[in-house]
Amino acid sequence: MSITIKQIAKHVGVSPATVSRVLSGRGAHLISEATRQRVWRAAEELDYHPNLAARSLVTGHTGIVALWMSELFTSFHARVVQLVEEHLHQQGYDTLIWCISRLSGTAWHGVGRVDGILVHEGAVYLQKVWKPLQRRGIPLVSMGAYALTDTDHVRIDLYQGATLAIRHLLEAGCRRIAYLVNAESRYVGEPRRDGYDRVMSAAGLLPEYIIATDQSRAESSLAVRRAVQEHGLPDGIFCHNDEMAIGAYHGLRLLGVHVPDDVAIVGCDGIEDTEYLDVPLTTIRQPLEEMCRLGVEFLQKRIAEPHIERQSALLRPALVVRASTQRR
Numbered sequence: 001m002s003i004t005i006k007q008i009a010k011h012v013g014v015s016p017a018t019v020s021r022v023l024s025g026r027g028a029h030l031i032s033e034a035t036r037q038r039v040w041r042a043a044e045e046l047d048y049h050p051n052l053a054a055r056s057l058v059t060g061h062t063g064i065v066a067l068w069m070s071e072l073f074t075s076f077h078a079r080v081v082q083l084v085e086e087h088l089h090q091q092g093y094d095t096l097i098w099c100i101s102r103l104s105g106t107a108w109h110g111v112g113r114v115d116g117i118l119v120h121e122g123a124v125y126l127q128k129v130w131k132p133l134q135r136r137g138i139p140l141v142s143m144g145a146y147a148l149t150d151t152d153h154v155r156i157d158l159y160q161g162a163t164l165a166i167r168h169l170l171e172a173g174c175r176r177i178a179y180l181v182n183a184e185s186r187y188v189g190e191p192r193r194d195g196y197d198r199v200m201s202a203a204g205l206l207p208e209y210i211i212a213t214d215q216s217r218a219e220s221s222l223a224v225r226r227a228v229q230e231h232g233l234p235d236g237i238f239c240h241n242d243e244m245a246i247g248a249y250h251g252l253r254l255l256g257v258h259v260p261d262d263v264a265i266v267g268c269d270g271i272e273d274t275e276y277l278d279v280p281l282t283t284i285r286q287p288l289e290e291m292c293r294l295g296v297e298f299l300q301k302r303i304a305e306p307h308i309e310r311q312s313a314l315l316r317p318a319l320v321v322r323a324s325t326q327r328r
Helices: 005-012 016-024 033-045 052-059 075-090 123-135 158-171 191-202 217-231 242-254 272-276 288-304
Strands: 064-069 094-099 116-120 140-144 152-156 177-182 208-212 236-239 264-269 282-285 312-315 318-320
Touching: 005 016, 005 033, 016 033, 064 075, 075 094, 075 116, 075 288, 116 288, 123 140, 140 288, 152 288, 158 177, 158 191, 158 236, 158 264, 158 282, 158 318, 177 191, 177 217, 177 242, 208 217, 217 242, 236 242, 242 264, 242 272, 288 312
Parallel strands: 064 094, 064 116, 116 140, 140 152, 152 312, 177 208, 177 236, 236 264, 264 282
Antiparallel strands: 282 318
């Protein structure tokens, strides 16, 4: 026979509500550390396993939140997953992760098993399904540079980040500044592209694009080497993200080009790798910690109060200046 919360409470000598708080994580901070340890020891000794289906029927909640990610293969996306999982765990939720680009057209995978959905990027996919989700009453928060603003959202302003980056390159003396970007992301309306174009135009300079087939380091390295061999060396490169910036740095080193004296480089995202190269890279750091904290906070509010007004936040990135743009 399955062990119940009431049996654990009797074994420990506390109320069932106390045991529930400890095991679910919700309100556990209100319980003393000594009591929490006693409850966990008792649960282990009695071989307690929560009946998630029964809990869902009683409470109307599963204790699970879905995290839909646009990508999962870079350290940037891994950092988002880590931060979201930490914040959800602190609030007593488990995390179920899906890559949104692999969802079927209906996108109902697991919807009946989650209390809400957090979506990072993937606004194109989300646009197709958020209204049906809304009709079904599924709480949802969109996050990132490509957040869907028709629902609760936390958006990061990479247009401003790009303008900061290009102005910084101009101040460093660069006049031929190329934008390294993959073909799929080079479209009018993309915030980094728009910020780059605007500042270059205002400075009376022609935009120049280095197009990679994808955002990988290997393809970015190859694209930069080909561009330099065919069109000569720019004196500044603004990169769509840090993965591409690391690839660009690698490609330039293979050509014997010195960073930053020959070419200054700026990346985007703020991943840790950029700080540990021989020449640390200047980058646009996205405020991921604040984004994930607010995203979880907005989702909790929406779960608790389904009819509140739309919640929104606009976060500003910061330019972190390192050796890759500090020219002599």
